[in-house]
Amino acid sequence: MEYKLASNTTTRVISQEFDYSVPASLEEALELRDEHGDDVRPLAGGTDLLIQLKADVRTESHLMYVNGLDELDDVSETEEGLEIGATVTYDDLMNSSLVDQHVPILAEAASDAGGVQVEKMGTIGGNLCNGSPAASTAPPLLILGAEVVLESVDGERIVPIEEFFTGPKRTVLEPNELLTSVRVPTPASDRWAHEEIKRVTEDLAKVIVSVSLECDDGTVTDCGIGLGCVAPTPIRATEAEAAIRGEPATEETFARAGEIASDEISPISDSRSTAEYRRLITETKVRDLLVDAHETNV
């Protein structure tokens, strides 16, 4: 099905009939998932899923509400950094002192995602599992080297976030699995910057850029460049990163990073922007943000 029919709308009742389960524990949820596989769809905040159902771009016969699961809604400190439960909302990320202390870039990304309603309802797990190239939390998680924990009745597996996305709306999540948490190591450097370029303040992004930078004595020792909306999945601009490691931390170097990054992406034109503009803005903003990160007082 496609959106083209004018009555495929997001502002009406959901006319599909579906079963609805509210598991009492993670264990029960995993059992349901094991029994029904792809025939049961996890429902977290619903800010992606319910819209798809209203617009009839997706048909589901069974929804399973996961937001009430105690096991999934916590932010906790680990040896390497933080473990963030799948149903932690944008609002939680923005207000968590642990997030602020360890990975403030994630709070910044959360504050860019949608307006107040979406901040209250949308979850980090839903954001990642929805698999959109425009996922706000993905570029920062990519440059932080985060991992996702995927659980099934058979146990858990840990997948680096770089390997999680396989294409637009596609991830490695198996039909019997749930994403239960995201593990985020505390970065070595406090130099970072994040920006979503949008048509208006309240919008999905045209381009998302997250950068991190480590410098020693005027030389770039390490850097991360995470990008959203410019490829089939959120990506790291690995060629640009490689090209500036070991180079002097100057505006010329950062400009080169922008140039290379704009060459390694594969943007498309859609209702939010054009492929051409996405390339131009990626070049400019990668440079701008590296300059900003470099100028951060650490």
Next chain:
Amino acid sequence: MPKNSKSFHAIGTDSPRKGGKAKVTGKAVYAPDVSLPGMWHGKVLRSPHPNATVVDIDTSEAEAMGAICITPDDVPDVKYNERTISVPDAIYRDNRVLTDRPRQVGEGIAAVAAETEEKAERALKAIDVTYEEHEPVIDPEFAVSDDAPAIHESIVRDGEVEPIENNIAVERDISVGDVEQGFAESDHVFEHSFETGRTYHAQLENKTTVCRPEPDGGITVWPTTQTVHNVRQLLGEIFDINLSKVNVKRLELGGSFGSSIQTNSVTPITVALAMAADKPVKIVSSREEDMYDHCRYPSKLDVKIGANDDGTLNAVEMDVLADVGSHNIQAFPYLGVVAGFTASLYDFEHLEFRGRAVYTNKAPACAMQGFGNPQATFAVECMIDAIAEELGIDQLELIRKNYVGEGDTFWGQGPTIKSVVKSCGVEELLDQGAEAIGWDERTPPGEKDGRYRRGIGMARGFHTSGTGGPTPGEAIDYSSALVKINEDGSVDVVSALQDHGGGTRSAGARIVAEALDVPIENVELSPTDSRNTAYDVATHATRGVYAGGAAMKKAAESVREQLLENASRLLEVPPDAISLEADTDEGIGRVFVEGVPDKELTVGEVAKRAELNNWGTMAAVESNRQVACPPAYAAQFVEVEVDMETGEIDILRTAIGNDSGTIVNPKLAAGQQHGGFYRGAGYALVEDTQYDENGAIDGNGLLTDYRMLTTMDLPSNDETETFFVETEEPSGPFGAKGLGEACINPTAAAVANAVYNATGVRFTDIPMTPEKIIGDLRAEYTDRVTGKPMVPAEDDD
């Protein structure tokens, strides 16, 4: 300039608006709130194709589910135009309740009603339609070519069938003087082409209708509308019911921006469905259906202006190509007002206007906030800035030298509606705006450099207060009101005048309070419908206060005479010896004889004694047509910052000034200034509905992809200076003129002129999205690191 010196007790005060409490407590009733016992829910099956013929509709499965279905065969075979407020000759009829020949994505083919929304939705999906698809016509330039298929073969006008050729819905040429002579006599001739976007109204309330068939064969209808009487007339005509049996209820209206001047397409569909079901039926459009319902007239304007070295503007030539979409709602008046607004901005001796409006397979364009004025003013005011620069004359001076002001002939509403300007605050608007923004410190674009460049720009404009005039003209324009004094001295105002949320009716109550000299607290607005009120054309064209309020004033004045008459019998003095005064502290109207202390009553006492004496109710119904549609002037000044590398435009500051005569509701009036500027800035920067080659709105036609500015994108209140120059309009109620649309008309040009002042690049195609302007900006800019010009890369996909 005459300043308003009269002191009012109700007008211009900040007492709470009527009905405000009901709104903020959620008790006000809008069409989507209406729910009746036994009511069913309707849904419309809409064409997924932009240009097709329906070969077959199979409703059997939906009917087996218990739904009532209607198809084009089940609705009256009447060709109509959903907008009815012009004379018959100016109404182009090409529409039907349901069609088997859809001409746009989203056009209604069939409809279902069922007990619940879910059931209706499922029944809708069970209907099987077979279409024969035709090649869609999306581009208006292609539409007029010989290769384009015909969208409409013919239409009906004033009872006659007329053929349509080359998809041209209307052509309208208007000529004054001799433009060639005007150009020949000019020292310079300037030329520019402009293009404006297909803005969606995005009113808060999705169009809705509830209809209940009545036992006597009549209908009661609760629609989203700006005019209950025109809905009533059209429904009476389509369904062949006496108007006395068609009752259309006036409800609160959740905004409109012009989208409900015509009867909304869901209204006759709901009526047909309710009559077929023999039950009350409700249809609420979804937001996406609404986005396919209407839009602003997008236009291409080629403009030529002849000017002398001293700044005298002699002649203007304008070619307009407007894309009307699938139905011609009001392209004829549209072209007339684009010419009229242009002619009434500046005192051109010679004018040559050629307008063409063409059909395409897209949502139909209709009036939207400013109706033709934002388009015309954008083009003309950008040219004024360009001409001023070329001639080396300050823009404000060029305006002062040429604007149409007091004593000049004015025909803003088109060539058939002419009047003479009697009130004008343009000079003060320019002075105060210039002062607020720091116009004198403005530097030319050549002096700016760096990546972030700031610029100041301004534009002037006006809107007409209604469409009235000394002669009848092509648009209907009059209002009616009943005013009566109750037995305790309180006052009922009974009128069909609609309020979009701007406070029009509240202003009317102030006018009545002022005219009767009773406190505003004693005046209330009655719930009304088309059966218990006399005709009111519509709240549109910035006429609510000026024309609707004037009818209320006329009725109140008539009641005032009755009050003086009755008081004269009670106080035993001639009516002329009696004074009226509102005692706002006591909350009463005083009736007294000056200097004679024992000759005093309250309005309530007069009313009660009139009742006890069986003298009858003090009441009057009046209809009133205004004999002019005076210009409500506006000037806007803005400062922007442009990022030369990304094309992002940030509006930093603005000064918004209006001359609307006497200001009736000061706070709500300032709200109109903010609101108009905000939509105008959106018109300039982001708002547009683009169509793909399959005739679907880009971004799947979801509101997620129809972006509008919010307060987060615009200057804060501290950086927004709003001001009024209060002139006194002799033809307006207590000196008032219109306001609403005047607040959007100059905005796009003011922003574009500021962008020019910042960057030295003149953008003539709005919205000016970063994607559209970045190439031209970067061509003017040298990279700060590499020293190279930043020319956009060729795209590889």
